[in-house]
Amino acid sequence: MTLRGQLLRWLLLPLTLLFLVDAVGSYVVSRHLADRVYDGELLEIARELTLHVKPEGTTATFDLEKDAERTLLLDQYDEVHYAVRSRDGTRIAGDAEVPPAQPRAQPGPAFYDSELGGQPVRIVQLATTSGITVDVAETRVKRHGLVNAIMLGVIVPQLLLIVIAGVVLWAGVARGLAPLTHLSQAVASRSHVDLSAVRVPGVPGEVEPLIVAINDLMARLEEVLSHQSRFIADAAHQLRTPVAGLKAHVEVALREEDPAQAKQSIAHLYTAVERMSRLVAQLLSLARNEPTTVRKLELAPLDLSKLAFDVTMEWVPEAYRKNVDLGFEGVEPHVMIRGDAPRLTELINNLLDNAIRYSRDGGRVTVRVAAQPPRLAVSDDGPVIPVAERERIFERFHRLLGTQAGGSGLGLAIVQEIAKLHDATITLAEDADGVGNAFTVTFPG
Ligand SMILES: Nc1ncnc2c1ncn2[C@@H]1O[C@H](COP(=O)(O)OP(=O)(O)OP(=O)(O)O)[C@@H](O)[C@H]1O
Ligand SMILES: [Mg+2]
Known part of the structure; x- marks a missing residue:
C-alpha cells in the first residue's frame, strides 16, 4: 500500500x-x-x-x-x-x-x-x-x-471539510514525496562508475538518513572498487617482468643445440616458473584476504598453541636444510582464540618462511605462544630490519634493498590482512636480546 x-x-x-x-x-x-x-x-x-x-x-x-x-x-x-x-x-x-x-x-x-x-x-x-x-x-x-x-447547515460544511482535507492531503503528500522521486531518478540515471555522493535538495528530514546511508554505501563501494582496480594494476605490473623472463628463458632453451646446455636452460626456466607460481599464489591470497572484500569470516574457537606448534613442525625439514635452529615455546598448554584456522596457518607460514629464508646460516628461529592477551611471536636472530623499514615492509611488493630473489614482497601484506580480519594487531620489534626481529601478532583478549 x-x-x-x-x-x-x-x-x-x-x-x-x-x-x-x-x-x-x-x-x-x-x-x-x-x-x-x-x-x-x-x-x-x-x-x-x-x-x-x-x-x-x-x-x-x-x-x-x-x-x-x-x-x-x-x-x-x-x-x-x-x-x-x-x-x-x-x-x-x-x-x-x-x-x-x-x-x-x-x-x-x-x-x-x-x-x-x-x-x-x-x-x-x-x-x-x-x-x-x-x-x-x-x-x-x-x-x-x-x-x-439545521442539519443542512451543519452537515454540508463538515462534508466539504472532509473532502478538502482529503484533497489537501493528496496534494501535500505529492509535494512531500517529490524529493523521493527526484532521489530515485538521481540514483537510476547515474552511471555505474559514478560513486560520488547523491545530492537532492529540499528532502524532508525523514528522508535525510536514507540519503546519508546511500552515500555511505557509495563511499564504501568506491573504496572497494579503487582497492580492486589498484590490485589488478599492481598484479599486472608485477606479472609482466617474470613473464618476459620466462619468455627469454624459453627462447634460449629453444635455440640451444647442445643437449647439456639446453637442460641447464630448462633448469633456469623451472626456477623462474616456480618463482612465478609463488607470486601468483601470493597475489591470490592477497586478493582473498582483502578485508574490504571478505564477506563474512566464520571465526571459531581454536587452540592457538596447538595450531602454531603443528605449523612449526611442518617447517622443521626446511629449517634443517637451511641449517636453522627452529624452536617452539608454548608457555601455556592451551591458548584459546576465535579464528579461522586455514588463514591463521597461512599467517604463521608467511612469518616462518621469512624468518627461515632471511636468517643467516646457523641462525635461530623461535615461535612463542603466550596468553593474556593471546599472542604469537616469531623471532629470529638477525639480520635486524632497520627501524626506518619496520612499517614499510608490510606494504605490498616492498622488499628490503639487497634481499635475495625468490620472494614477491607480498607475504607481510597478507599477514597484516589476516591479522586485520581477526581484529588482531601485528608489531615488529627487535628480538629480546637485540640481535634479531620479533614479529608479534596480538589477538583480542
Ligand atoms: N624475518 C625477517 N628478517 C629479515 N628481513 C625480513 C624478515 N621478514 C621480512 N623481511 C624483509 O621484508 C621484506 C618483505 O617481506 P614479505 O614477506 O612481505 O615479502 P617477501 O618475503 O619478499 O615475499 P613473499 O613472502 O611474498 O614471497 C622481505 O623481502 C625482506 O626484505
Ligand atoms: Mg615473505
Whole structure:
C-alpha cells in the first residue's frame, strides 16, 4: 500500500466516523431545538382552548364558534387537531382521533410525541383545575423543516471539510514525496562508475538518513572498487617482468643445440616458473584476504598453541636444510582464540618462511605462544630490519634493498590482512636480546 493511501485512510476513516457521530448528535439536538421553538405556540393554542371550557359539575361544556376555531387552528404548514375531554375521558369537543389523555402525576402542560392518522404528531396536553383536559396535536411538517435546515447547515460544511482535507492531503503528500522521486531518478540515471555522493535538495528530514546511508554505501563501494582496480594494476605490473623472463628463458632453451646446455636452460626456466607460481599464489591470497572484500569470516574457537606448534613442525625439514635452529615455546598448554584456522596457518607460514629464508646460516628461529592477551611471536636472530623499514615492509611488493630473489614482497601484506580480519594487531620489534626481529601478532583478549 502506498504512503499516500495509508495517510488518506488514517485521516479519512476517523474523520468519517466522527462525522457520523456528529450527524446523529446534531439530529437529536436540532429536533429538540425545533420542539422548543414550536412547543410554545402549541401551548398557546391549548391555553386559548381552555378559555372556552365551562365546568358544570363533574363535566363541562365547550363553546367555540366554528370561525373562531378555524382561525385558532389555522397554520401555514401543519394540520392542528384538538380534543377536550372530561375527567372520565369522555370527549366533550374536538377530534376523536386525537390520542386520549395519558395519566399524569402533575397538573400543567405536558408535551409528547405520538401519531395521528398515520402521521407523526407533537401533542401538548393541558389539564384545568376542574380535571378537564385539552389535547392539541400538530403534525411535524414545520418542525421537520427546521431540523432539515439545521442539519443542512451543519452537515454540508463538515462534508466539504472532509473532502478538502482529503484533497489537501493528496496534494501535500505529492509535494512531500517529490524529493523521493527526484532521489530515485538521481540514483537510476547515474552511471555505474559514478560513486560520488547523491545530492537532492529540499528532502524532508525523514528522508535525510536514507540519503546519508546511500552515500555511505557509495563511499564504501568506491573504496572497494579503487582497492580492486589498484590490485589488478599492481598484479599486472608485477606479472609482466617474470613473464618476459620466462619468455627469454624459453627462447634460449629453444635455440640451444647442445643437449647439456639446453637442460641447464630448462633448469633456469623451472626456477623462474616456480618463482612465478609463488607470486601468483601470493597475489591470490592477497586478493582473498582483502578485508574490504571478505564477506563474512566464520571465526571459531581454536587452540592457538596447538595450531602454531603443528605449523612449526611442518617447517622443521626446511629449517634443517637451511641449517636453522627452529624452536617452539608454548608457555601455556592451551591458548584459546576465535579464528579461522586455514588463514591463521597461512599467517604463521608467511612469518616462518621469512624468518627461515632471511636468517643467516646457523641462525635461530623461535615461535612463542603466550596468553593474556593471546599472542604469537616469531623471532629470529638477525639480520635486524632497520627501524626506518619496520612499517614499510608490510606494504605490498616492498622488499628490503639487497634481499635475495625468490620472494614477491607480498607475504607481510597478507599477514597484516589476516591479522586485520581477526581484529588482531601485528608489531615488529627487535628480538629480546637485540640481535634479531620479533614479529608479534596480538589477538583480542
Ligand atoms: N624475518 C625477517 N628478517 C629479515 N628481513 C625480513 C624478515 N621478514 C621480512 N623481511 C624483509 O621484508 C621484506 C618483505 O617481506 P614479505 O614477506 O612481505 O615479502 P617477501 O618475503 O619478499 O615475499 P613473499 O613472502 O611474498 O614471497 C622481505 O623481502 C625482506 O626484505
Ligand atoms: Mg615473505
